[in-house]
Amino acid sequence: MHSASLRYFLAVANTGSLGEASEQLHVTISAISRQIAKLEDEVGYPLFERQPRGMALSKAGELLAAHVRRALLEGEQVLEEIKALASFDRSTIRVASTEAFARDMLPRAIARFLEKSPGTRFELTVTAPQDVTLRVRNGEADIGLTFSVARDPEIRVEYARGVPIYALMRRTHELATRTGVSLADLQRFPIALLDRGTTIRQMFDVVSSLEGLLFDPVFTCNNSSTLCVFTQLSGAVSLTSRFTVQARLEADGLVAIPIDHPGMALRSVQIQTLSGRMLSAPLKEFVLQLIEQLQDES
Secondary structure, eight states: OOOHHHHHHHHHHHHSOHHHHHHHHTOOHHHHHHHHHHHHHHHTSOOEEEETTEEEEOHHHHHHHHHHHHHHHHHHHHHHHHHHHTSSOOOEEEEEEOHHHHTTHHHHHHHHHHHHOTTOEEEEEEOOHHHHHHHHHTTSOSEEEEEESSOOTTEEEEEEEEOOOEEEEETTSTTTTOSOBOHHHHTTSOEEEEOTTSHHHHHHHHHHHHTTOOOOOSEEESOHHHHHHHHHHHOOEEEEOHHHHTTTHHHHTEEEEEBOOGGGGOOEEEEEEETTOOOOHHHHHHHHHHHHHHHHTO
16 A cells, blocks of 8 residues: 555645646656556546546445555554554554634643653644644544534544534623624624634625625634734624633633524534544544533533
8 A cells, every 4th residue: 555656646636736746745746647548548537537637536446445444554564563562652642623612621631641642742733623633534634623513425424513603792782691693793893803714704705695784894804813912902702612612711811602593503613534444543542632622511
């Protein structure tokens, strides 16, 4: 599974480009093309559809890419376990997460896990929701923790739970004593929003459009921590999940109030792994701990 042709094939599959794969592997484009042609000849089917803007996997290519990714990850897992026989190192767990979980929940989860497994090492990448899933699918992360409104056939969802969206505001705000607010209620006040690459913003835009409501955000950014500070300082309303802010609401003088609309509760938090992959014992243990923590914080 570590042959040149398979490594080159997977690089093109992940990047969708011979040029990007060439830069990544430090190999000429012609060498990559020869290896892919050789592999296609062995397989007996075209693995890519050559398009003007890049290389898209064919059906045969998708099947082979999924198999190669699982095999490479399981090979790395075996090597980790062999090394553990001769040392106190157990494994490295690579986590991809959205900012909402990286701000508070994951640091606590990792610290707790290291108390009982001090030989384990963690690598955390904080990125956008769709990139979390992509990193898991491409084998760049062992575990993904993200918000999603759909399921990917190449992803195994180890745990999923619906998570509503809340309106975040100062404790002194006019709406702060409510048990719930509508989108129409929010329209009367300045609002600050995450950018359109986030699931919160995407759902908010869809539901607002369906309700015939127009919002003109006074501030837009791609960082929820910045948005939270802006909410404190400006008195504007912003949108959040409780995972992002629940540990700091009291200290920050803020409240999070549910938004009364079924469309604002359609997304779910997901713990993701690669479909068909066998998880090592430390990975299984950490996934179970994450599930327990998510249930406790519901």
